[in-house]
Amino acid sequence: MKANCWMGKNMMQVREVPDPQILNRRDAIVKITSTAICGSDLHLYHGVVPTMEKGDIIGHEFMGEIIEVGRDVSNLVVGDRVVVPFPIACGHCSACDVGLTSLCENSNPNSALAETIMGHSACGIYGYGHMTGGFAGGQAEMVRVPFADFGPFKVPDGVSDEQALFLSDILPTGYMGAEQCDIKPGQTVAVWGCGPVGQFAIASAYLLGASRVIAIDNVPYRLRMARERAGAITLNYDEIDDVPAALKELTGSRGPDACIDCVGMEAQGHGPMYAVDKVKMASKLQTDLPFALRQAILACRNGGVVSIVGVYVGMVDAFPIGSIMNRGLRIVTGQTHVHRYMQPLMNLIQQGRLDPTFIITHRMSLQDAPRGYEIFDNKLENCEKVVLTVS
Amino acid sequence: MREKQEPHEGSFQRFDRTASSYELHEVMHEDGASQDGRMQHGQRRSERGGDGGIATALPDTAAGRHYQPTPLRDPDQLVNSGIAWFSIMLGVTQIVAPDVLARLIGVRPSANTRTIMRAIGARAVATGFGLLSHTKSTPWLWTRFAGDVVDLSMLGTGIGRRADDRQRAARAALAVGGVAALDFYAASRNQRTERARLEANGFASPEETVSGPLTYDNAAARGGGAEAATPNGLRGVLGDDAFAATMAGSKKVRHAVTINRSAQELYEFWHDFENLPKFMRHLDQVTTQEGGRSHWVTRGPGGAKVEWDAEIVADVPNELIAWQSLPHADVRNAGTVRFIPVPGGRGTEVHVELDDMLPGGSLGAAVAKLFRSDPRHQVRDDLKAFKSVMEAGEILYANIAEKQQAERDDFRRAKSDAEMGEVRG
Numbered sequence: 001m002k003a004n005c006w007m008g009k010n011m012m013q014v015r016e017v018p019d020p021q022i023l024n025r026r027d028a029i030v031k032i033t034s035t036a037i038c039g040s041d042l043h044l045y046h047g048v049v050p051t052m053e054k055g056d057i058i059g060h061e062f063m064g065e066i067i068e069v070g071r072d073v074s075n076l077v078v079g080d081r082v083v084v085p086f087p088i089a090c091g092h093c094s095a096c097d098v099g100l101t102s103l104c105e106n107s108n109p110n111s112a113l114a115e116t117i118m119g120h121s122a123c124g125i126y127g128y129g130h131m132t133g134g135f136a137g138g139q140a141e142m143v144r145v146p147f148a149d150f151g152p153f154k155v156p157d158g159v160s161d162e163q164a165l166f167l168s169d170i171l172p173t174g175y176m177g178a179e180q181c182d183i184k185p186g187q188t189v190a191v192w193g194c195g196p197v198g199q200f201a202i203a204s205a206y207l208l209g210a211s212r213v214i215a216i217d218n219v220p221y222r223l224r225m226a227r228e229r230a231g232a233i234t235l236n237y238d239e240i241d242d243v244p245a246a247l248k249e250l251t252g253s254r255g256p257d258a259c260i261d262c263v264g265m266e267a268q269g270h271g272p273m274y275a276v277d278k279v280k281m282a283s284k285l286q287t288d289l290p291f292a293l294r295q296a297i298l299a300c301r302n303g304g305v306v307s308i309v310g311v312y313v314g315m316v317d318a319f320p321i322g323s324i325m326n327r328g329l330r331i332v333t334g335q336t337h338v339h340r341y342m343q344p345l346m347n348l349i350q351q352g353r354l355d356p357t358f359i360i361t362h363r364m365s366l367q368d369a370p371r372g373y374e375i376f377d378n379k380l381e382n383c384e385k386v387v388l389t390v391s
Numbered sequence: 392m393r394e395k396q397e398p399h400e401g402s403f404q405r406f407d408r409t410a411s412s413y414e415l416h417e418v419m420h421e422d423g424a425s426q427d428g429r430m431q432h433g434q435r436r437s438e439r440g441g442d443g444g445i446a447t448a449l450p451d452t453a454a455g456r457h458y459q460p461t462p463l464r465d466p467d468q469l470v471n472s473g474i475a476w477f478s479i480m481l482g483v484t485q486i487v488a489p490d491v492l493a494r495l496i497g498v499r500p501s502a503n504t505r506t507i508m509r510a511i512g513a514r515a516v517a518t519g520f521g522l523l524s525h526t527k528s529t530p531w532l533w534t535r536f537a538g539d540v541v542d543l544s545m546l547g548t549g550i551g552r553r554a555d556d557r558q559r560a561a562r563a564a565l566a567v568g569g570v571a572a573l574d575f576y577a578a579s580r581n582q583r584t585e586r587a588r589l590e591a592n593g594f595a596s597p598e599e600t601v602s603g604p605l606t607y608d609n610a611a612a613r614g615g616g617a618e619a620a621t622p623n624g625l626r627g628v629l630g631d632d633a634f635a636a637t638m639a640g641s642k643k644v645r646h647a648v649t650i651n652r653s654a655q656e657l658y659e660f661w662h663d664f665e666n667l668p669k670f671m672r673h674l675d676q677v678t679t680q681e682g683g684r685s686h687w688v689t690r691g692p693g694g695a696k697v698e699w700d701a702e703i704v705a706d707v708p709n710e711l712i713a714w715q716s717l718p719h720a721d722v723r724n725a726g727t728v729r730f731i732p733v734p735g736g737r738g739t740e741v742h743v744e745l746d747d748m749l750p751g752g753s754l755g756a757a758v759a760k761l762f763r764s765d766p767r768h769q770v771r772d773d774l775k776a777f778k779s780v781m782e783a784g785e786i787l788y789a790n791i792a793e794k795q796q797a798e799r800d801d802f803r804r805a806k807s808d809a810e811m812g813e814v815r816g
Contacts, residue, residue, distance in 0.1 A: 023788040072784065090783035094651040094738055106779045109789040112771070124787070134789045146787055 003057045003140035004369040004388075009047035010377075012370040017057065020136060020144035025072040028148030030084065034161040035062035035138050035366070037376050037386045038169055039195045040311045043266060044128065045373055048287070049313055051113065051130040060086035060126040061168040062138030063161060064390075066152070073149045082152035084145055085338035086169045088124040088135065091150030102335035107147065108133045117314065122335060139369055141390055153342040156350065162387065163349055166196075166356045172341035174200025174262070177309035178208050180332040181258035185209040188251050190299060191232065192292040193262035194222035196359045196385045197309060201260050202230040203354065210258075214250060216243060216295075218268070221382040229358045237269065244299035255301035263292035264310025273318075280317055287314030297323050308333035362386040470577050471528050477570075478519035478535065485512025496546065497559030507545070514538055529585060532578035539571035646770040647742040650778045654730040654739045657781060658709045661728055670776035670786070673769065685714075687722075697722065715746075741777070745770055 003017045020029055038061050043049050063083035066076050076082070088108075089101035096104050104123040108114060111121035114131050124146070127137015136143060145152060155164045174197045183189060189205040191198050194217035205213045215232035217223050223234040233250070240246045247256055265288035268274075273291070280286045296306050297320050306329055324331065348354040361384045364372050372386040485492055489508035490500040498504055518538065521531040546564050650657060660666050664685045668674040675696075676688045683703035688696060699720035705713035705727070715725035725746040732739050779786045788794045 018791070021791060023791060023794050024785045026783070026785060088787075090779075090787075092651065092782045092784075093778075094649070097651060106783040107787060109787055109793065111775065112768070124789070130789075136790060147783065 001141040002366060003136070004059065004366065006044055006052055006056045006058050007054055010045060012045065012058070012373050014367055014369055015055075017140070020142050022068060022070045023144065024146060025070040026147050026149055027070040028066055028073055028076055028145045028152065029068040030062070030064045030082065030138075030143050030145050030152070031067045032062050032064040032138055032141060032143060032390045033081075034064070034165050035059050035140075035388050035390065036165055036168075036170075037061075037139070037369070037372055037388070039197060040128075040264070041373075042377050043264070043311060043313075045377060046266065048266065049129050050117070050287075051110075051134075053130060053134070056127065056129070056134070057136040057140055058127040059137035059139030059143075060128060061165065061170065062126075062143060063155065063165050063168065064143075066148075067142070069148065075149050076152065076154075080152075081155045083155055083164045083167050083342070084126075084138070084143075084152050085167075085172075085342065086125055087335060087338055088126065088133065088146050089150060089339060090147050096150075099337055099340040100334075101337045101339040103337075110134060125335075139366065139388060141366065151339065153346070156346070159346070159350065161389075162357045162360060163355075164346070165387065166200075166359075167338070167342050167345060169336065169338065170196045171200050171345055171356050172338045173197050173309050173336040174202075175204040175341055175345060176334070176336045177201040177260045177262060177307050178204035178210075178258075180334075181205070181208075181260065181305045181307050183208045183210050183258060186211045187257035188212045188214065189258045189260065190214045190216065190247055190256035190296070191260045191262055192216045192267075192296055193264075193310060194219065194226040194232075194234075195262065198260075198262035199226060199230050199359050199384075200356065201262050201309070202226055202232045205258075205260070206231060207348075207354070214247065214256065216292075219379055222379075222384060225359070225384060241271070243295050247299045251301070255299055255304065257301055258305045258307060259296035259300045260307045261293050261296050261310045265289060265312045267291035267293070269295075276318075286317045288312045288316045290316040290319060294318070294320055297329065300327075300329055303328045305330045305332060309336070359385040360387055364388055366390045471522055471532070471581070474532070474535070474574065474577055475519045475522035478515045478522070482512040482515030482517075482519060485509060485515065495559065496563035497556035498546075499556075511538070511542060529578060529581045532574055532581055536571060536574040536578055539567055539574055542567050543571065644767045644770050645742070645744045646767065646774050647740055648774040648778050649733060649738045649740050650781050651738040652781050654709045654732050657739055657741060658712070658730050660781065661777075662706075662712060664714075670780050671773045672776070684717075699724075741774065743770060743774060
């Protein structure tokens with residue numbers, strides 16, 4: 001089959017690879033119909049996520065048709081149309097028992113490696129390096145889905161691929177980013193990053209009762225989308241020296257009640273602090289660049305919530321812990337527990353209260369995936385989201 | 392416009408100091424211990440502690456105790472045994488070839504030097520064996536240091552007059568001085584460690600320190616026969632002598648994992664030793680026999696079978712299983728597994744202690760090679776696999792390469808398809 005493979009820094013290549021096989025009894029094989037390039041795939045693309053190996057198949061947002069099931073998969077049959085959550089979860093450990101599926105204790109075969117780096121291991125993830133298991137990803141014609149009796153979500157009739165696809169990651173991720181802020185009606189929420197997750201976080205914050213959502217980015221067309229499609233008040237950090245000061249002004253000096261970081265480890269910005277961060281990244285003094293997160297912390301109101309859903313992988317330097325402690329901030333974060341959001345969010349989609357398709361700007365074939373990365377990464381052609389279709 | 396802005400309904404709850412609107416969460420323990428019950432608990436503790444005591448709830452038997460991990464490998468021990476062997480070797484040389492050594496240090500051999508040299512040698516051999524005996528190291532090390540000082544002073548008196556004799560003597564003094572410094576360092580380090588251990592326990596009697604798995608003092612978590620599940624449970628079951636015999640000179644590895652299943656389910660699965668190869672990757676097959684005996688098969692490099700018999704030496708339903716190889720076995724090993732329910736229905740802690748295979752002839756050495764460099768990794772991986780089997784019903788392969796690797800593996804290939812299928816799909 002054909003698959004999009006990571007061949008090194010800024011190098012993707014669609015290659016002929018062996019077809020996936022059933023390896024465990026709870027596996028299924030999915031023939032992919034639609035898959036997407038995630039913002040977090042760009043971290044892989046840039047070579048800043050550790051434990052990637054040349055030839056790894058990328059992709060953790062995908063959906064398609066069941067073409068084979070293992071002996072222990074009784075709830076799926078060949079021909080079922082499913083969308084697959086990016087965290088691999090067994091459904092039976094104590095984390096899965098309480099719905100924290102991204103913390104599954106049985107889905108990362110390389111947990112020892114993750115423990116070395118993070119203290120404890122989290123779940124396995126498709127196509128996201130070997131620290132998260134080294135599973136083949138879904139930017140391919142077919143993919144093996146472990147624990148298929150627990151993960152895949154059957155797509156109801158009448159719902160299109162484009163409506164359902166983002167249930168695999170970014171829609172639940174944006175939603176969880178807002179949900180874990182415990183938003184009360186009337187509150188002001190600030191969202192860093194107007195990529196797809198940021199757009200969904202803005203929309204979710206409104207769904208959860210926020211009266212104002214302020215979005216921060218520097219890409220004009222993304223700010224326009226946040227304004228026009230998601231309803232945010234937008235703020236371009238290229239035009240403003242001091243983002244926390246601007247947020248103070250917008251909130252009567254109080255600061256946003258909740259701040260959501262939808263940027264993650266490769267934040268961009270201006271000023272001497274940002275330059276210092278870049279130097280630290282380049283010299284490997286830190287693995288992650290916490291520029292947006294630092295702003296989110298400093299801007300948040302006293303006793304407010306800082307929600308982190310942008311991806312971080314390692315260590316940061318100059319972390320404002322004094323601001324967090326003395327001002328009683330709450331940090332809430334995590335890889336998304338996708339499984340628990342799929343049905344409720346599908347309900348919203350079917351009721352017409354949420355249309356996740358507004359972010360799609362590019363539709364191309366799997367064959368063109370490398371070009372898709374180039375466009376998405378360089379924000380060419382006003383690119384917000386690339387959906388790859390497999391014929 | 393309204394004169395007074397009403398808060399959104401149900402959105403903000405106003406905090407009222409006078410009405411005690413903020414309630415402290417009263418924690419009820421799982422066994423339903425009332426306030427009285429918990430007071431009693433506190434009183435019991437205060438009686439033990441002698442003064443005052445704690446009146447709050449301490450649900451864990453380990454609460455208020457000092458945790459002292461039993462060292463798996465004493466870091467001092469390596470230095471000490473190095474010194475011991477050096478001491479013995481030098482001592483033997485001094486006894487066997489006193490003249491050679493005398494010349495080496497610039498002393499003219501005579502009947503007199505021979506006697507002194509042999510006496511020093513005997514002393515060195517004695518302290519070496521003393522150190523190796525693994526009883527208290529500190530006095531032996533100080534004895535060595537005192538000997539070094541005596542040697543140095545004797546060196547000063549016995550030097551010949553020739554220039555190269557003096558040179559040799561200077562070199563010898565430097566060498567002895569170096570050894571003295573090492574002895575001094577080791578002795579004082581040992582003394583410090585011993586004192587620290589004493590001080591750590593100084594405030595607590597031995598029963599107020601804990602080591603190994605911590606148990607929970609919780610009626611709901613305890614299923615009777617709690618004695619065996621306490622720390623040092625194996626000692627309790629086997630008796631002091633048998634315990635000492637099992638563990639003497641052993642190379643222990645320990646690991647623990649929490650599994651989202653009841654202690655009973657886990658105990659029952661483990662108790663059927665024929666299940667062990669399903670998650671202990673180095674094992675080929677285990678067959679159980681009458682009377683708690685079992686026959687274990689693994690494969691050496693090149694596919695040669697290595698077999699031994701073992702027997703269950705302690706068995707407390709749902710709590711503990713201990714086994715060890717039979718005395719005549721080529722391969723010696725012993726293991727204990729404890730199942731400790733976590734309060735609040737949060738699964739079961741599985742604590743495993745393996746007294747790893749000790750070399751028993753060439754077969755034993757071959758077996759030892761099978762294990763990865765760090766036996767702790769093997770126990771960790773095996774317990775992870777046990778958790779996967781019990782929770783997820785299978786051990787997940789990351790990719791085809793990993794499965795193929797497993798299939799190339801001698802031990803796994805040796806397993807029948809049916810057996811593999813049962814666990815691994």
